Amino acid sequence: MATVEYKNIGKSFGAFTIMRDISFLIEDHQFVVLLGPSGCGKTTLLRMTAGLETVTAGDLMIGGRRVNDVHPRDRDIAMVFQNYALYPTMKVYENIAFSLEVAKLPPAEIKKRVERAAEILNLTPYLQRYPKELSGGQRQRVAMGRAMVREAAVFLFDEPLSNLDAKLRAHMRTEIRQLHNRLKTTTIYVTHDQIEAMTMADKIVVMRAGKIEQIGTPDDVYDRPASKYVADFIGSSAINFLTGVVVSDNGAPAVDTKAGKVRISTSHAVEPGRRVVIGMRPTDVTVDEAGGIAARSLLIERMGHDAQLCCDGPEGQFLAIVDKSARFAEGQEVRFAIAPEKVHVFDAETENRL
Template structure:
């Protein structure tokens, strides 16, 4: 196992720079997920760590050794791709042991490592099968087994669950997390799915447009997002964000763009008239007396909770309730914000206040 250090790394294609001085420190044995929308640079960064993309500037070190000019096969990493990329004419056992055969490892060592990996992944009864006889989840396990047998310092995962159905994705992300807890190998994992990131990572790196927006534990990012982008991206459904300003006279209140008023706690040091964004997670809004009137637009029962989309003036607000209530589109509800969980952001810079 080894740490991974990304220092001021840049990537350009001609005159177009796609990574702008990215810096990340990944500790030995840590499970770090790079997450962000399509085109944010997360897969490009992963491929640079793997050595599959050249570095335009900065340094990448694995185990304390700078690997900018080191070939991928000499970086002691193993990568699992979105595509399983299994050899169709080889059995599961042959696929898993192929890299060791290329390295001319002893036959008994190859067999032992493949058997050990198969036991960890529950593939012991499938070693004689061919990829065409496997399910999607089983093929992904074989791809992971092929990486495990190499016993690398670092595992790299590039959106490995994207081709699986929803139920299998949940199962596989649990298996990958358990695998990491067992092996404790440093892991860098790329996904656009923030639910995967929240449930699997020790730390999350949120990226946008080639920049790192925030790095922290899943709950740190959820509870204290640094800016509007992180607040809206982390969480499903995302944080409710209402634009407006601080009242210029009378009680210190938030005034939405349409003139609606929302209460503010005294913990904020606010400038009168300042442009701000009022943020609340859906589970931090309840229905009760003395709240803000909102029109029900849509009801989405999920079983465990009911998500109600309401409109306050020109803004949509999602309320997540554990209790089931009888409500229909067009009804008016009184929404009560939990002011202890309120987030305020600067309306100009988007930074957390």
């Protein structure tokens, strides 16, 4: 097992720098997710960890050893790729065993490791099948088995579920997390899917344009987003934003917006007159005739256990999660309330949390 530490990591392609001063520590046994949109640098950082990209600045440490110039095969890592990269002419057993055969392990040891991995991943009945005879989820488990048998100190996953359908992705999320709980191998997992990050990670590293926006537990990044960007990226349904100015509302701090006045918690300690952006998650706003926020209903999206009310607000779409029995006419004015402590406040200029 091993820690992974990034010390002022930078990456350049010629004169173009795409990443600079990336620094954080992944503890032994942790499951850490690198989260962000395409082009934010998460896969590049993973590939540098694997040794598939060179580190152009800083120090990359695995298990306390600097590995900037260490060959990938000597880093004690195993990687699962987005495309399964299975050998089509080899059966499942041979695919899983291949790296061990290359390493010239004794046949008895290879057999032991392959059978153990197959048992953990529920692949035992499929060991004599070819990849073309497997489903997408089974192929992904074969790719995971190939990584497992190497008994590496660090597992790297590069968007491994992006080729699967929604139901299978949910199933594989559970399988990967359960596998981690059993093996307790330090794991770095790259994804653009915030649901994968929220459900699987011990710690999330939210990235944007080659920089780190926030590092924290899933609860940290959801409940206390460090910036408007993080608040917008994390959470489903999408968070609502309103722009306004801080005022006093009968002695209590509030933000005066085009949709109405919204009280905020005194913990934000923002002075009157400051221009801010407030964020309100749809699950936190409630329909209330006396509420301070006004919008006009557009439609209700039924989601089974509840419904999402889509409204037209003064700054665009405004969402609220409501009871599935609720009925609203198109164009009807709807008023909403929210507890002050549930309102996220960001500076209008920097977009950082206040």
